[in-house]
Amino acid sequence: MTTVGPGPAxxxxxxxxxxxxxxxxxxGPERERALAELHGLxxxxxxRQVQRTGAVTRDMAEELANQAxxxxxxxxxGKLHTFEGRSRFTTWAYKFAVLQAxxxxxxxxxxxxxxxxDGLDLVADGRPGPGQYAEAADLAVAVxxxxxxxxxxxxxxxxxxxxxxxxxxxxxAERLGTNRNALYKALHDARKRxxxxxxxxGFLDDHLQQDxxxxx
Amino acid sequence: MNIRHLGPDxxxxxxxxxxxxxxxxxxxxxxxxxxxxxxxxxADPMPPMRVHLRGCPACAEEAGTVLExxxxxxxxxxxxxxxx
Numbered sequence: 161m162t163t164v165g166p167g168p169a170x171x172x173x174x175x176x177x178x179x180x181x182x183x184x185x186x187x188g189p190e191r192e193r194a195l196a197e198l199h200g201l202x203x204x205x206x207x208r209q210v211q212r213t214g215a216v217t218r219d220m221a222e223e224l225a226n227q228a229x230x231x232x233x234x235x236x237x238g239k240l241h242t243f244e245g246r247s248r249f250t251t252w253a254y255k256f257a258v259l260q261a262x263x264x265x266x267x268x269x270x271x272x273x274x275x276x277x278d279g280l281d282l283v284a285d286g287r288p289g290p291g292q293y294a295e296a297a298d299l300a301v302a303v304x305x306x307x308x309x310x311x312x313x314x315x316x317x318x319x320x321x322x323x324x325x326x327x328x329x330x331x332x333a334e335r336l337g338t339n340r341n342a343l344y345k346a347l348h349d350a351r352k353r354x355x356x357x358x359x360x361x362g363f364l365d366d367h368l369q370q371d372x373x374x375x376x
Numbered sequence: 377m378n379i380r381h382l383g384p385d386x387x388x389x390x391x392x393x394x395x396x397x398x399x400x401x402x403x404x405x406x407x408x409x410x411x412x413x414x415x416x417x418x419a420d421p422m423p424p425m426r427v428h429l430r431g432c433p434a435c436a437e438e439a440g441t442v443l444e445x446x447x448x449x450x451x452x453x454x455x456x457x458x459x460x
Contacts, residue, residue, distance in 0.1 A: 209441045247408035251446040258441045284382040300382045323389045324380050329434045340400040348394050
């Protein structure tokens with residue numbers, strides 16, 4: 161007879177999570193109740209995200225939140241099999257509604273705004289501002305130069321739109337026909353190039369610390 | 377041509393160290409676990425998530441909302457995090 165020891169404890173989701181997944185998976189009245197409750201949770205999350213931005217009227221906010229909750233519910237149900245119990249089910253669920261609502265509000269807020277990808281430039285005058293050390297002003301000049309020498313025109317457009325003009329990354333992705341991941345990768349690579357250049361020219365770290373100190 | 381001044385805040389955002397690389401999709405996949413571990417009292421549960429959230433304002437805004445909601449569910453105050 162073969163005996164099997166207890167071994168490591170299996171990684172299982174808490175009972176609460178198991179109940180949600182089971183309730184949503186098996187057709188019947190229990191599933192209908194679970195769907196209604198889940199929609200309520202998603203609506204609460206979508207409302208919170210819309211309120212956070214505060215960029216729309218009350219009626220529009222409610223409409224956006226309801227649409228976001230509806231769409232999030234569909235997305236979530238399609239991904240239900242991917243829930244691994246690494247968090248509470250409700251925390252996992254909220255993120256779908258928050259993403260939908262955030263994207264909808266940002267899109268609406270920027271729908272009538274032009275994004276000047278090719279008509280934006282930066283100036284660094286090299287003179288320290290109020291409460292700023294001279295080294296911080298020198299760093300700004302060095303960063304301005306590195307933007308021209310180290311980045312491709314495409315990288316520079318993306319960096320300036322995202323970090324200088326504060327264009328939301330999902331809005332910019334939609335305008336450029338790309339996606340959030342691709343833009344963040346471009347931004348990540350651009351930052352890496354800028355940092356390498358500033359390190360090579362002796363500007364990085366000491367000057368950044370001075371810069372932070374200058375603003376404190 | 378639209379001219380912007382390159383101030384200290386912009387310099388800091390331009391030169392932020394965002395290693396190790398984590399995509400926005402990776403962040404979305406992991407944000408629920410990250411939030412619940414923060415609420416469980418872990419100080420820095422997933423460093424690549426913290427780095428990504430510092431470098432991506434959109435993901436940070438969304439994570440902040442999930443954190444608020446989950447904190448309410450857990451009956452605890454949301455930790456004071458500064459990702460931006």
